[in-house]
Amino acid sequence: MEFALEMEMIPIIKSQYETLLNKEVDSLIAVAEELPVNHRIVDLLFAPIHADTNTLNNNDYKRSLKKLNMSQLDVLAIFMTHQKGISIQRLSKILRMKPERIKDSYLNRFLELELVQRISKYTYSSTGWSTVSPTYVVAIEAKLVKWQEALDQAVYNLNFADYSYVAMDQGMQFKPEIVQKFMDANIGLMSVSANSTVTILFEPKKNKSYKYSDFRLQRLRLCRDLICQNSKWGFIQ
Incomplete structure (x- = not known):
């Protein structure tokens, strides 16, 4: 084996991100390591981002997003997947909640913080x-030899990721x-060598079987972290 620890592979994968994102290298590239997702920790994630610096540096958005609890963030995430707008009736079906309660518990607060607008x-x-x-999200699990464990973890990541990979030591045959x-x-499957080479052994198709609640919430968390400059999601320099 070429590595003693799984974490030794992470800097190499990060340095070779264009191997995974060759269609979007002209975008801003967001990256996160050891990201908590539900009851798991995902080793590494990439996400090409299309965003202007004015939005990323908007202090009003930063202050507003920081004021929301997890329940409110989960509901706000619905708006990210309905960019053209969503009706109160549709929200009621998604949340299984009466319209008046949605307004009292969420919408009025979002309007006050100028995170949503009435159209x-x-x-x-x-x-x-x-x-x-994000244009899409790539999740990566790094393992030295336990391929079955890594495969199970990567399958779980399909709950929210567009592409899910396992990275293994090149010494693994x-x-x-x-x-x-x-x-x-x-x-997806990739091998990593100590001489900073990343080889794609299998490139997966875009995932279409994600869990909607996880899919939307993880994108909202990514957006919030980048705007609020939290510690998990940042940009590759």
Whole structure:
């Protein structure tokens, strides 16, 4: 094996991010390490971002987003996946909550903080903060030899990620039947060498089986972290 610890692979993968994101290297690239997602920690994530610096540096958005609790963030995340607006009736179906309660518990607060705007009698949309949105999200689990454990973790990451990969030590020799398990699960596979080489062994298709609640919340958390300059999500310099 070329590495003693899994964490030794992370800087190499980060330095070779264009290998994974070759279609979006002209974008801002957001990155996070050891990101808590539900009850797990995801080793590494990348996300190409299209956003202007004025929005990223908007102190009003920063102050407003910092005032929300997790329940409010979860509801606000719905607006990120409905950029053209969403009706109060649709919100009621998604949240299984009466319209008046939605207004009292969430919408009035969002309006006060100028995080949403009313665009018709029954329809609301997000304001400019939601333009800080990823084109897609890539999640990576790094493992030395425990490929089955890594595969299970990577499959879990499909709850929110557009692409999910496992990165293994190049010294790990993969039999064709093992690679086939990754292909069947639509999990990408890459090898990492100590001489800073990252080789894609299998490139997955874009995920379409995500869990909607996780998908939207993780994008909202990414947006909030970048605007609020929190410690988890940042930009590759």
